[in-house]
Amino acid sequence: MDQKNICPRFEKALMILNHRWNTLLIYQLLDGPQRYSTIKNQLSISSRVLTERLKELETEQIVLRTVIPSTPVIIEYELTEKGYAIAPVLKAIEQWSSDWVTITEE
Amino acid sequence: MDQKNICPRFEKALMILNHRWNTLLIYQLLDGPQRYSTIKNQLSISSRVLTERLKELETEQIVLRTVIPSTPVIIEYELTEKGYAIAPVLKAIEQWSSDWVTITEE
């Protein structure tokens, strides 16, 4: 009747990675440092949610935010070492999707 | 200005795996076939959403639903081969979480 003892670190990892947009954002940043507007243009995410997620990933030390003092100011986002360490997860998803996922067209 | 060409199968995999509860559900089912009430008791998910997600995973052929005709009826859920193939993704997340994720306590 009681719940399984899930490792809290694993649980937290799932919370972060399964939060909408987060894995796609990390996937996008695997290409290297990118500014806010570049990310926004690549993904079909709204600025409201993009800002929110980048803040979350920054708080989790997965993403680093750098201010480039120009006019207008430019902000660059890049993965930290912790962030790049998520790459194998994305690789595993890519592998599974190429092995098993089919697109149903009509 | 245009979006990156993300493989539609990878994109679909992300849609499925990042949908709230889905990875945790799959993780739970890696232990083997389980009935509805067992899953419900292990995770803190509501029956409304649990039913919804199990249907989604069944539609995606990740989960198989079996009716055991008893009274009251018992339903057993288990991963398909496609479902078990997600295990490496979970393993990669476990690895990352044990390497990098810390729990902030107060």
Place this chain on the structure above:
DNA sequence: TCTTTAACTTACATTTCGTAACTTAGTTTA
């Protein structure tokens, strides 16, 4: 007949998300 049980449903409140318009501060343009 009444109660019990497993696996859902349903109604409704709360939270999260998406959309579009607005803000801020320097800089160029008119």
Place this chain on the structure above:
DNA sequence: TAAACTAAGTTACGAAATGTAAGTTAAAGA
């Protein structure tokens, strides 16, 4: 001098997803 432009947000608000709690169903046992 003032209006226009730009990047990176922020705000207000409606729509969609999620959580909560109570209800449903059908057969069987008390």
